[in-house]
Amino acid sequence: MKKENKSKLESLLKKVANIWNFEICSLDIKTNQNPNVIEIIIKKTNGDDISLDDCALFNTPAFEEIENSNLLNCSYVLEISSQGVSNELTSERDFKTFKGFPVNVELNQKNSKTKFLNGLLYEKSKDYLAINIKGKIKKIPFAEVLKISLSTLKD
Missing domain, CATH: 2.30.30.100 (SH3 type barrels.)
Known part of the structure; x- marks a missing residue:
């Protein structure tokens, strides 16, 4: 995937995430796997923890945005996950x-x-x-x- 297409896709997904009160922490497209893997790491905008249900909830709108964008012309697996636990204390x-x-x-x-x-x-x-x-x-x-x-x- 071209770098400019990844940037466009990330921009589109950030808008969709915002609608659902999520923030995209990272978007990684692993082209070395077959099929490609699109890994999206999200967090809640209010700072609450991300649950498995939250990841599942965001899966459909993220998938629809990717499909509607026509930026990908290959098969892929979509993975939505949380940041996990960090050892840095911030809140x-x-x-x-x-x-x-x-x-x-x-x-x-x-x-x-x-x-x-x-x-x-x-x-x-x-x-x-x-x-x-x-x-x-x-x-x-x-x-x-x-x-x-x-x-x-x-x-």
């Missing part, structure tokens, strides 16, 4: 759910190289992240935090 829900779990915090402190801290997620406020590092609570201003991910504890 308020993530911070509540994983309180007490081991995390890696990637820092970008002024005038120094990026650093990492490991500890147990203790608290998140609007201004800082607090982690428990071997029994001591360390408060890190959010201005210094680049990324917070779940991890395994290291001695």
Whole structure:
């Protein structure tokens, strides 16, 4: 499939997804398989979890849009799926759910190289992240935090 056709298809599918309150995270067309595989990864625009029913619900309008576009002239399999679980903590829900779990915090402190801290997620406020590092609570201003991910504890 030509790159321009993939872009056109992605643009059309994004419009359809928006109607159904979904967002397309990625569109991948695997031409090395027979038949080709069109893999669409979606998420809900309101941030709720994607269910199997949601994927099934979006299958028909996505299929119809692909067929009506006439951008593909080959057989294909359509796969609709969710992003799955990420180890990066981003939402308020993530911070509540994983309180007490081991995390890696990637820092970008002024005038120094990026650093990492490991500890147990203790608290998140609007201004800082607090982690428990071997029994001591360390408060890190959010201005210094680049990324917070779940991890395994290291001695």
